[in-house]
Amino acid sequence: MGEQIKEEKYLSLLLPPYLRKWDQLSDDDIGLFPLFQSFQHVAFALGTDFIKFTGPIFGRCIRLVERSLISFAQHQQDPNIKPPEREFMTTSLDMLSSLCQAIGPDIGQFVRNTQLVPLLLEVCKMQQPDFNQSAFALFGDLARNCPDVLKDLFVHLFGLFLEATYDEHQSSVGMVNNAFWASGELMIASFPQKPLQDFPEAIKPLMNKVLIRCFEVLEDEDSYDVHEAVSVAICRICWVCPVVGRSFFKATNIVSLLVSLRNVKGPPEKTDALRGLCLAILVDPTVATSSFSLLAQVLAQVHAPKEEGGPLQPAPPDLMQNMGTILHQYKNYFGPDKWPSIFRALPPQFAQALAQIYSL
Numbered sequence: 562m563g564e565q566i567k568e569e570k571y572l573s574l575l576l577p578p579y580l581r582k583w584d585q586l587s588d589d590d591i592g593l594f595p596l597f598q599s600f601q602h603v604a605f606a607l608g609t610d611f612i613k614f615t616g617p618i619f620g621r622c623i624r625l626v627e628r629s630l631i632s633f634a635q636h637q638q639d640p641n642i643k644p645p646e647r648e649f650m651t652t653s654l655d656m657l658s659s660l661c662q663a664i665g666p667d668i669g670q671f672v673r674n675t676q677l678v679p680l681l682l683e684v685c686k687m688q689q690p691d692f693n694q695s696a697f698a699l700f701g702d703l704a705r706n707c708p709d710v711l712k713d714l715f716v717h718l719f720g721l722f723l724e725a726t727y728d729e730h731q732s733s734v735g736m737v738n739n740a741f742w743a744s745g746e747l748m749i750a751s752f753p754q755k756p757l758q759d760f761p762e763a764i765k766p767l768m769n770k771v772l773i774r775c776f777e778v779l780e781d782e783d784s785y786d787v788h789e790a791v792s793v794a795i796c797r798i799c800w801v802c803p804v805v806g807r808s809f810f811k812a813t814n815i816v817s818l819l820v821s822l823r824n825v826k827g828p829p830e831k832t833d834a835l836r837g838l839c840l841a842i843l844v845d846p847t848v849a850t851s852s853f854s855l856l857a858q859v860l861a862q863v864h865a866p867k868e869e870g871g872p873l874q875p876a877p878p879d880l881m882q883n884m885g886t887i888l889h890q891y892k893n894y895f896g897p898d899k900w901p902s903i904f905r906a907l908p909p910q911f912a913q914a915l916a917q918i919y920s921l
Contacts, residue, residue: 576603576614583617588625594648597656604663612664619660619671622653626680629653633687647691650684654695661702669707678703678710685721693725694736701743708750715751719744719767726774734786741778741790744771745797749833752801756840760802772798772809779817792821793830796837806841810848819855823862832877835863839883846890853891854907860884861911864918873914885919892921 579599586592600618604611629650636644657677661668672678684696700718704711711718722740725733749755760768775795778784784791795818799806810818822838825831838859842849849856863880864873876884892900904912904921915921 579603580614588621588628589645589649591646591648593625594652597652601656601659604659607663609664609667611660612667615660615664615668615671618656622657622660623675623677623680625649625653626684627676630680630683630687650692651695654681654684654692654699658695658699658702661699661706666706668703669710672703672707672710678714682714682717690728690730690733690736694739697722697725697736697739697743701739701746704743704746704750708747711747711750715747716764716767718747719771722747723767723771723774726778737784738787738790741775741787741794745790745794745833748794748797748801755801757802759804768798768802768805772805776809776814779821780814788817788821789825792818793825793834796822796834796841798837799841800833800837803837803840803844806848807845810841810845815848816852816855819849819852819859822859823855831863832880835860835876835884836880839880839887842887843883846887846894850891850894853895853903857888857907857915858911860888861907861914864914873918881918888915888919888921 579596582592582596586596600614604614629645632642632645636642660671681696681699684692687693700711722744725740726737728737759765772795775791775798779788779791779795795809818838822831822834825834842856863876863884866872866874875881892904895903904916907915
């Protein structure tokens with residue numbers, strides 16, 4: 562229905578049956594699962610207008626997470642006690658993520674003064690990949706929309722995310738992907754005054770471990786499914802502290818990074834990643850000299866038309882300024898003898914976009 566769903570006449574037809582069913586179902590009724598899915602779709606469609614329905618749904622999700630934790634603990638103590646349906650946990654966590662994405666920063670008013678964050682930490686202690694996958698996604702959504710609720714947990718959460726990336730079971734791919742994604746979200750949310758000249762001494766060892774692990778995974782062909790999330794996490798770390806690029810970017814792994822970034826679609830991930838990439842390259846342009854063609858293609862993608870034949874898209878001003886500086890630095894580096902042939906070797910659509918926007 563698109564924007565029409567926001568009209569009162571459609572809301573009055575669509576939501577009352579859901580709300581009546583919501584009131585009829587008990588907390589242990591599996592009929593809640595499809596109802597949560599329906600609410601997720603409506604929340605995405607309504608966006609911030611869903612805030613008027615958020616309170617009861619948020620509260621019930623908290624209650625279901627807490628009930629699930631208690632039931633699993635009881636089952637662990639006495640295997641004769643039947644464990645709860647796993648979907649009560651995952652569906653509740655996913656619904657909470659949907660609420661974050663729908664109403665944005667307004668979710669903070671519901672999160673503060675609740676036990677959501679402590680409950681999420683308890684969920685992670687269970688070390689269940691499906692639970693952690695949903696919990697990590699929710700941590701990332703909280704970092705993006707109300708980072709203050711996580712302000713004292715930076716080191717603890719990065720430790721959790723890092724530990725999860727060493728789980729190599731195929732069933733854990735979603736969890737590992739979300740661990741890297743949430744790491745990037747937490748990084749940029751925790752340092753609003755970026756870029757930094759260097760990381761605080763207290764977190765330097767942890768950040769080194771995180772980056773080492775990121776590049777290990779990026780260079781592992783068997784981990785291809787998480788490469789996009791890894792590449793965005795690396796670049797978001799570089800956005801916060803560009804000088805780490807000097808230590809970790811090499812001529813070999815920069816190619817892997819660029820190949821992965823080429824597959825990242827749309828903001829905020831794409832623009833965040835390019836911000837970090839550009840700042841790191843400005844610290845040490847030599848790391849990408851041998852892979853300039855690939856770098857130029859990745860940079861040009863941010864200006865790709867929304868539809869074939871459409872106009873080139875602008876990028877955020879700070880990003881465009883840094884991209885322009887980098888491109889002209891390389892043009893001067895290669896010089897008038899090499900630059901024309903290097904630039905002509907780019908795919909035409911990329912060369913034309915960069916030439917038009919940056920006067921190359």
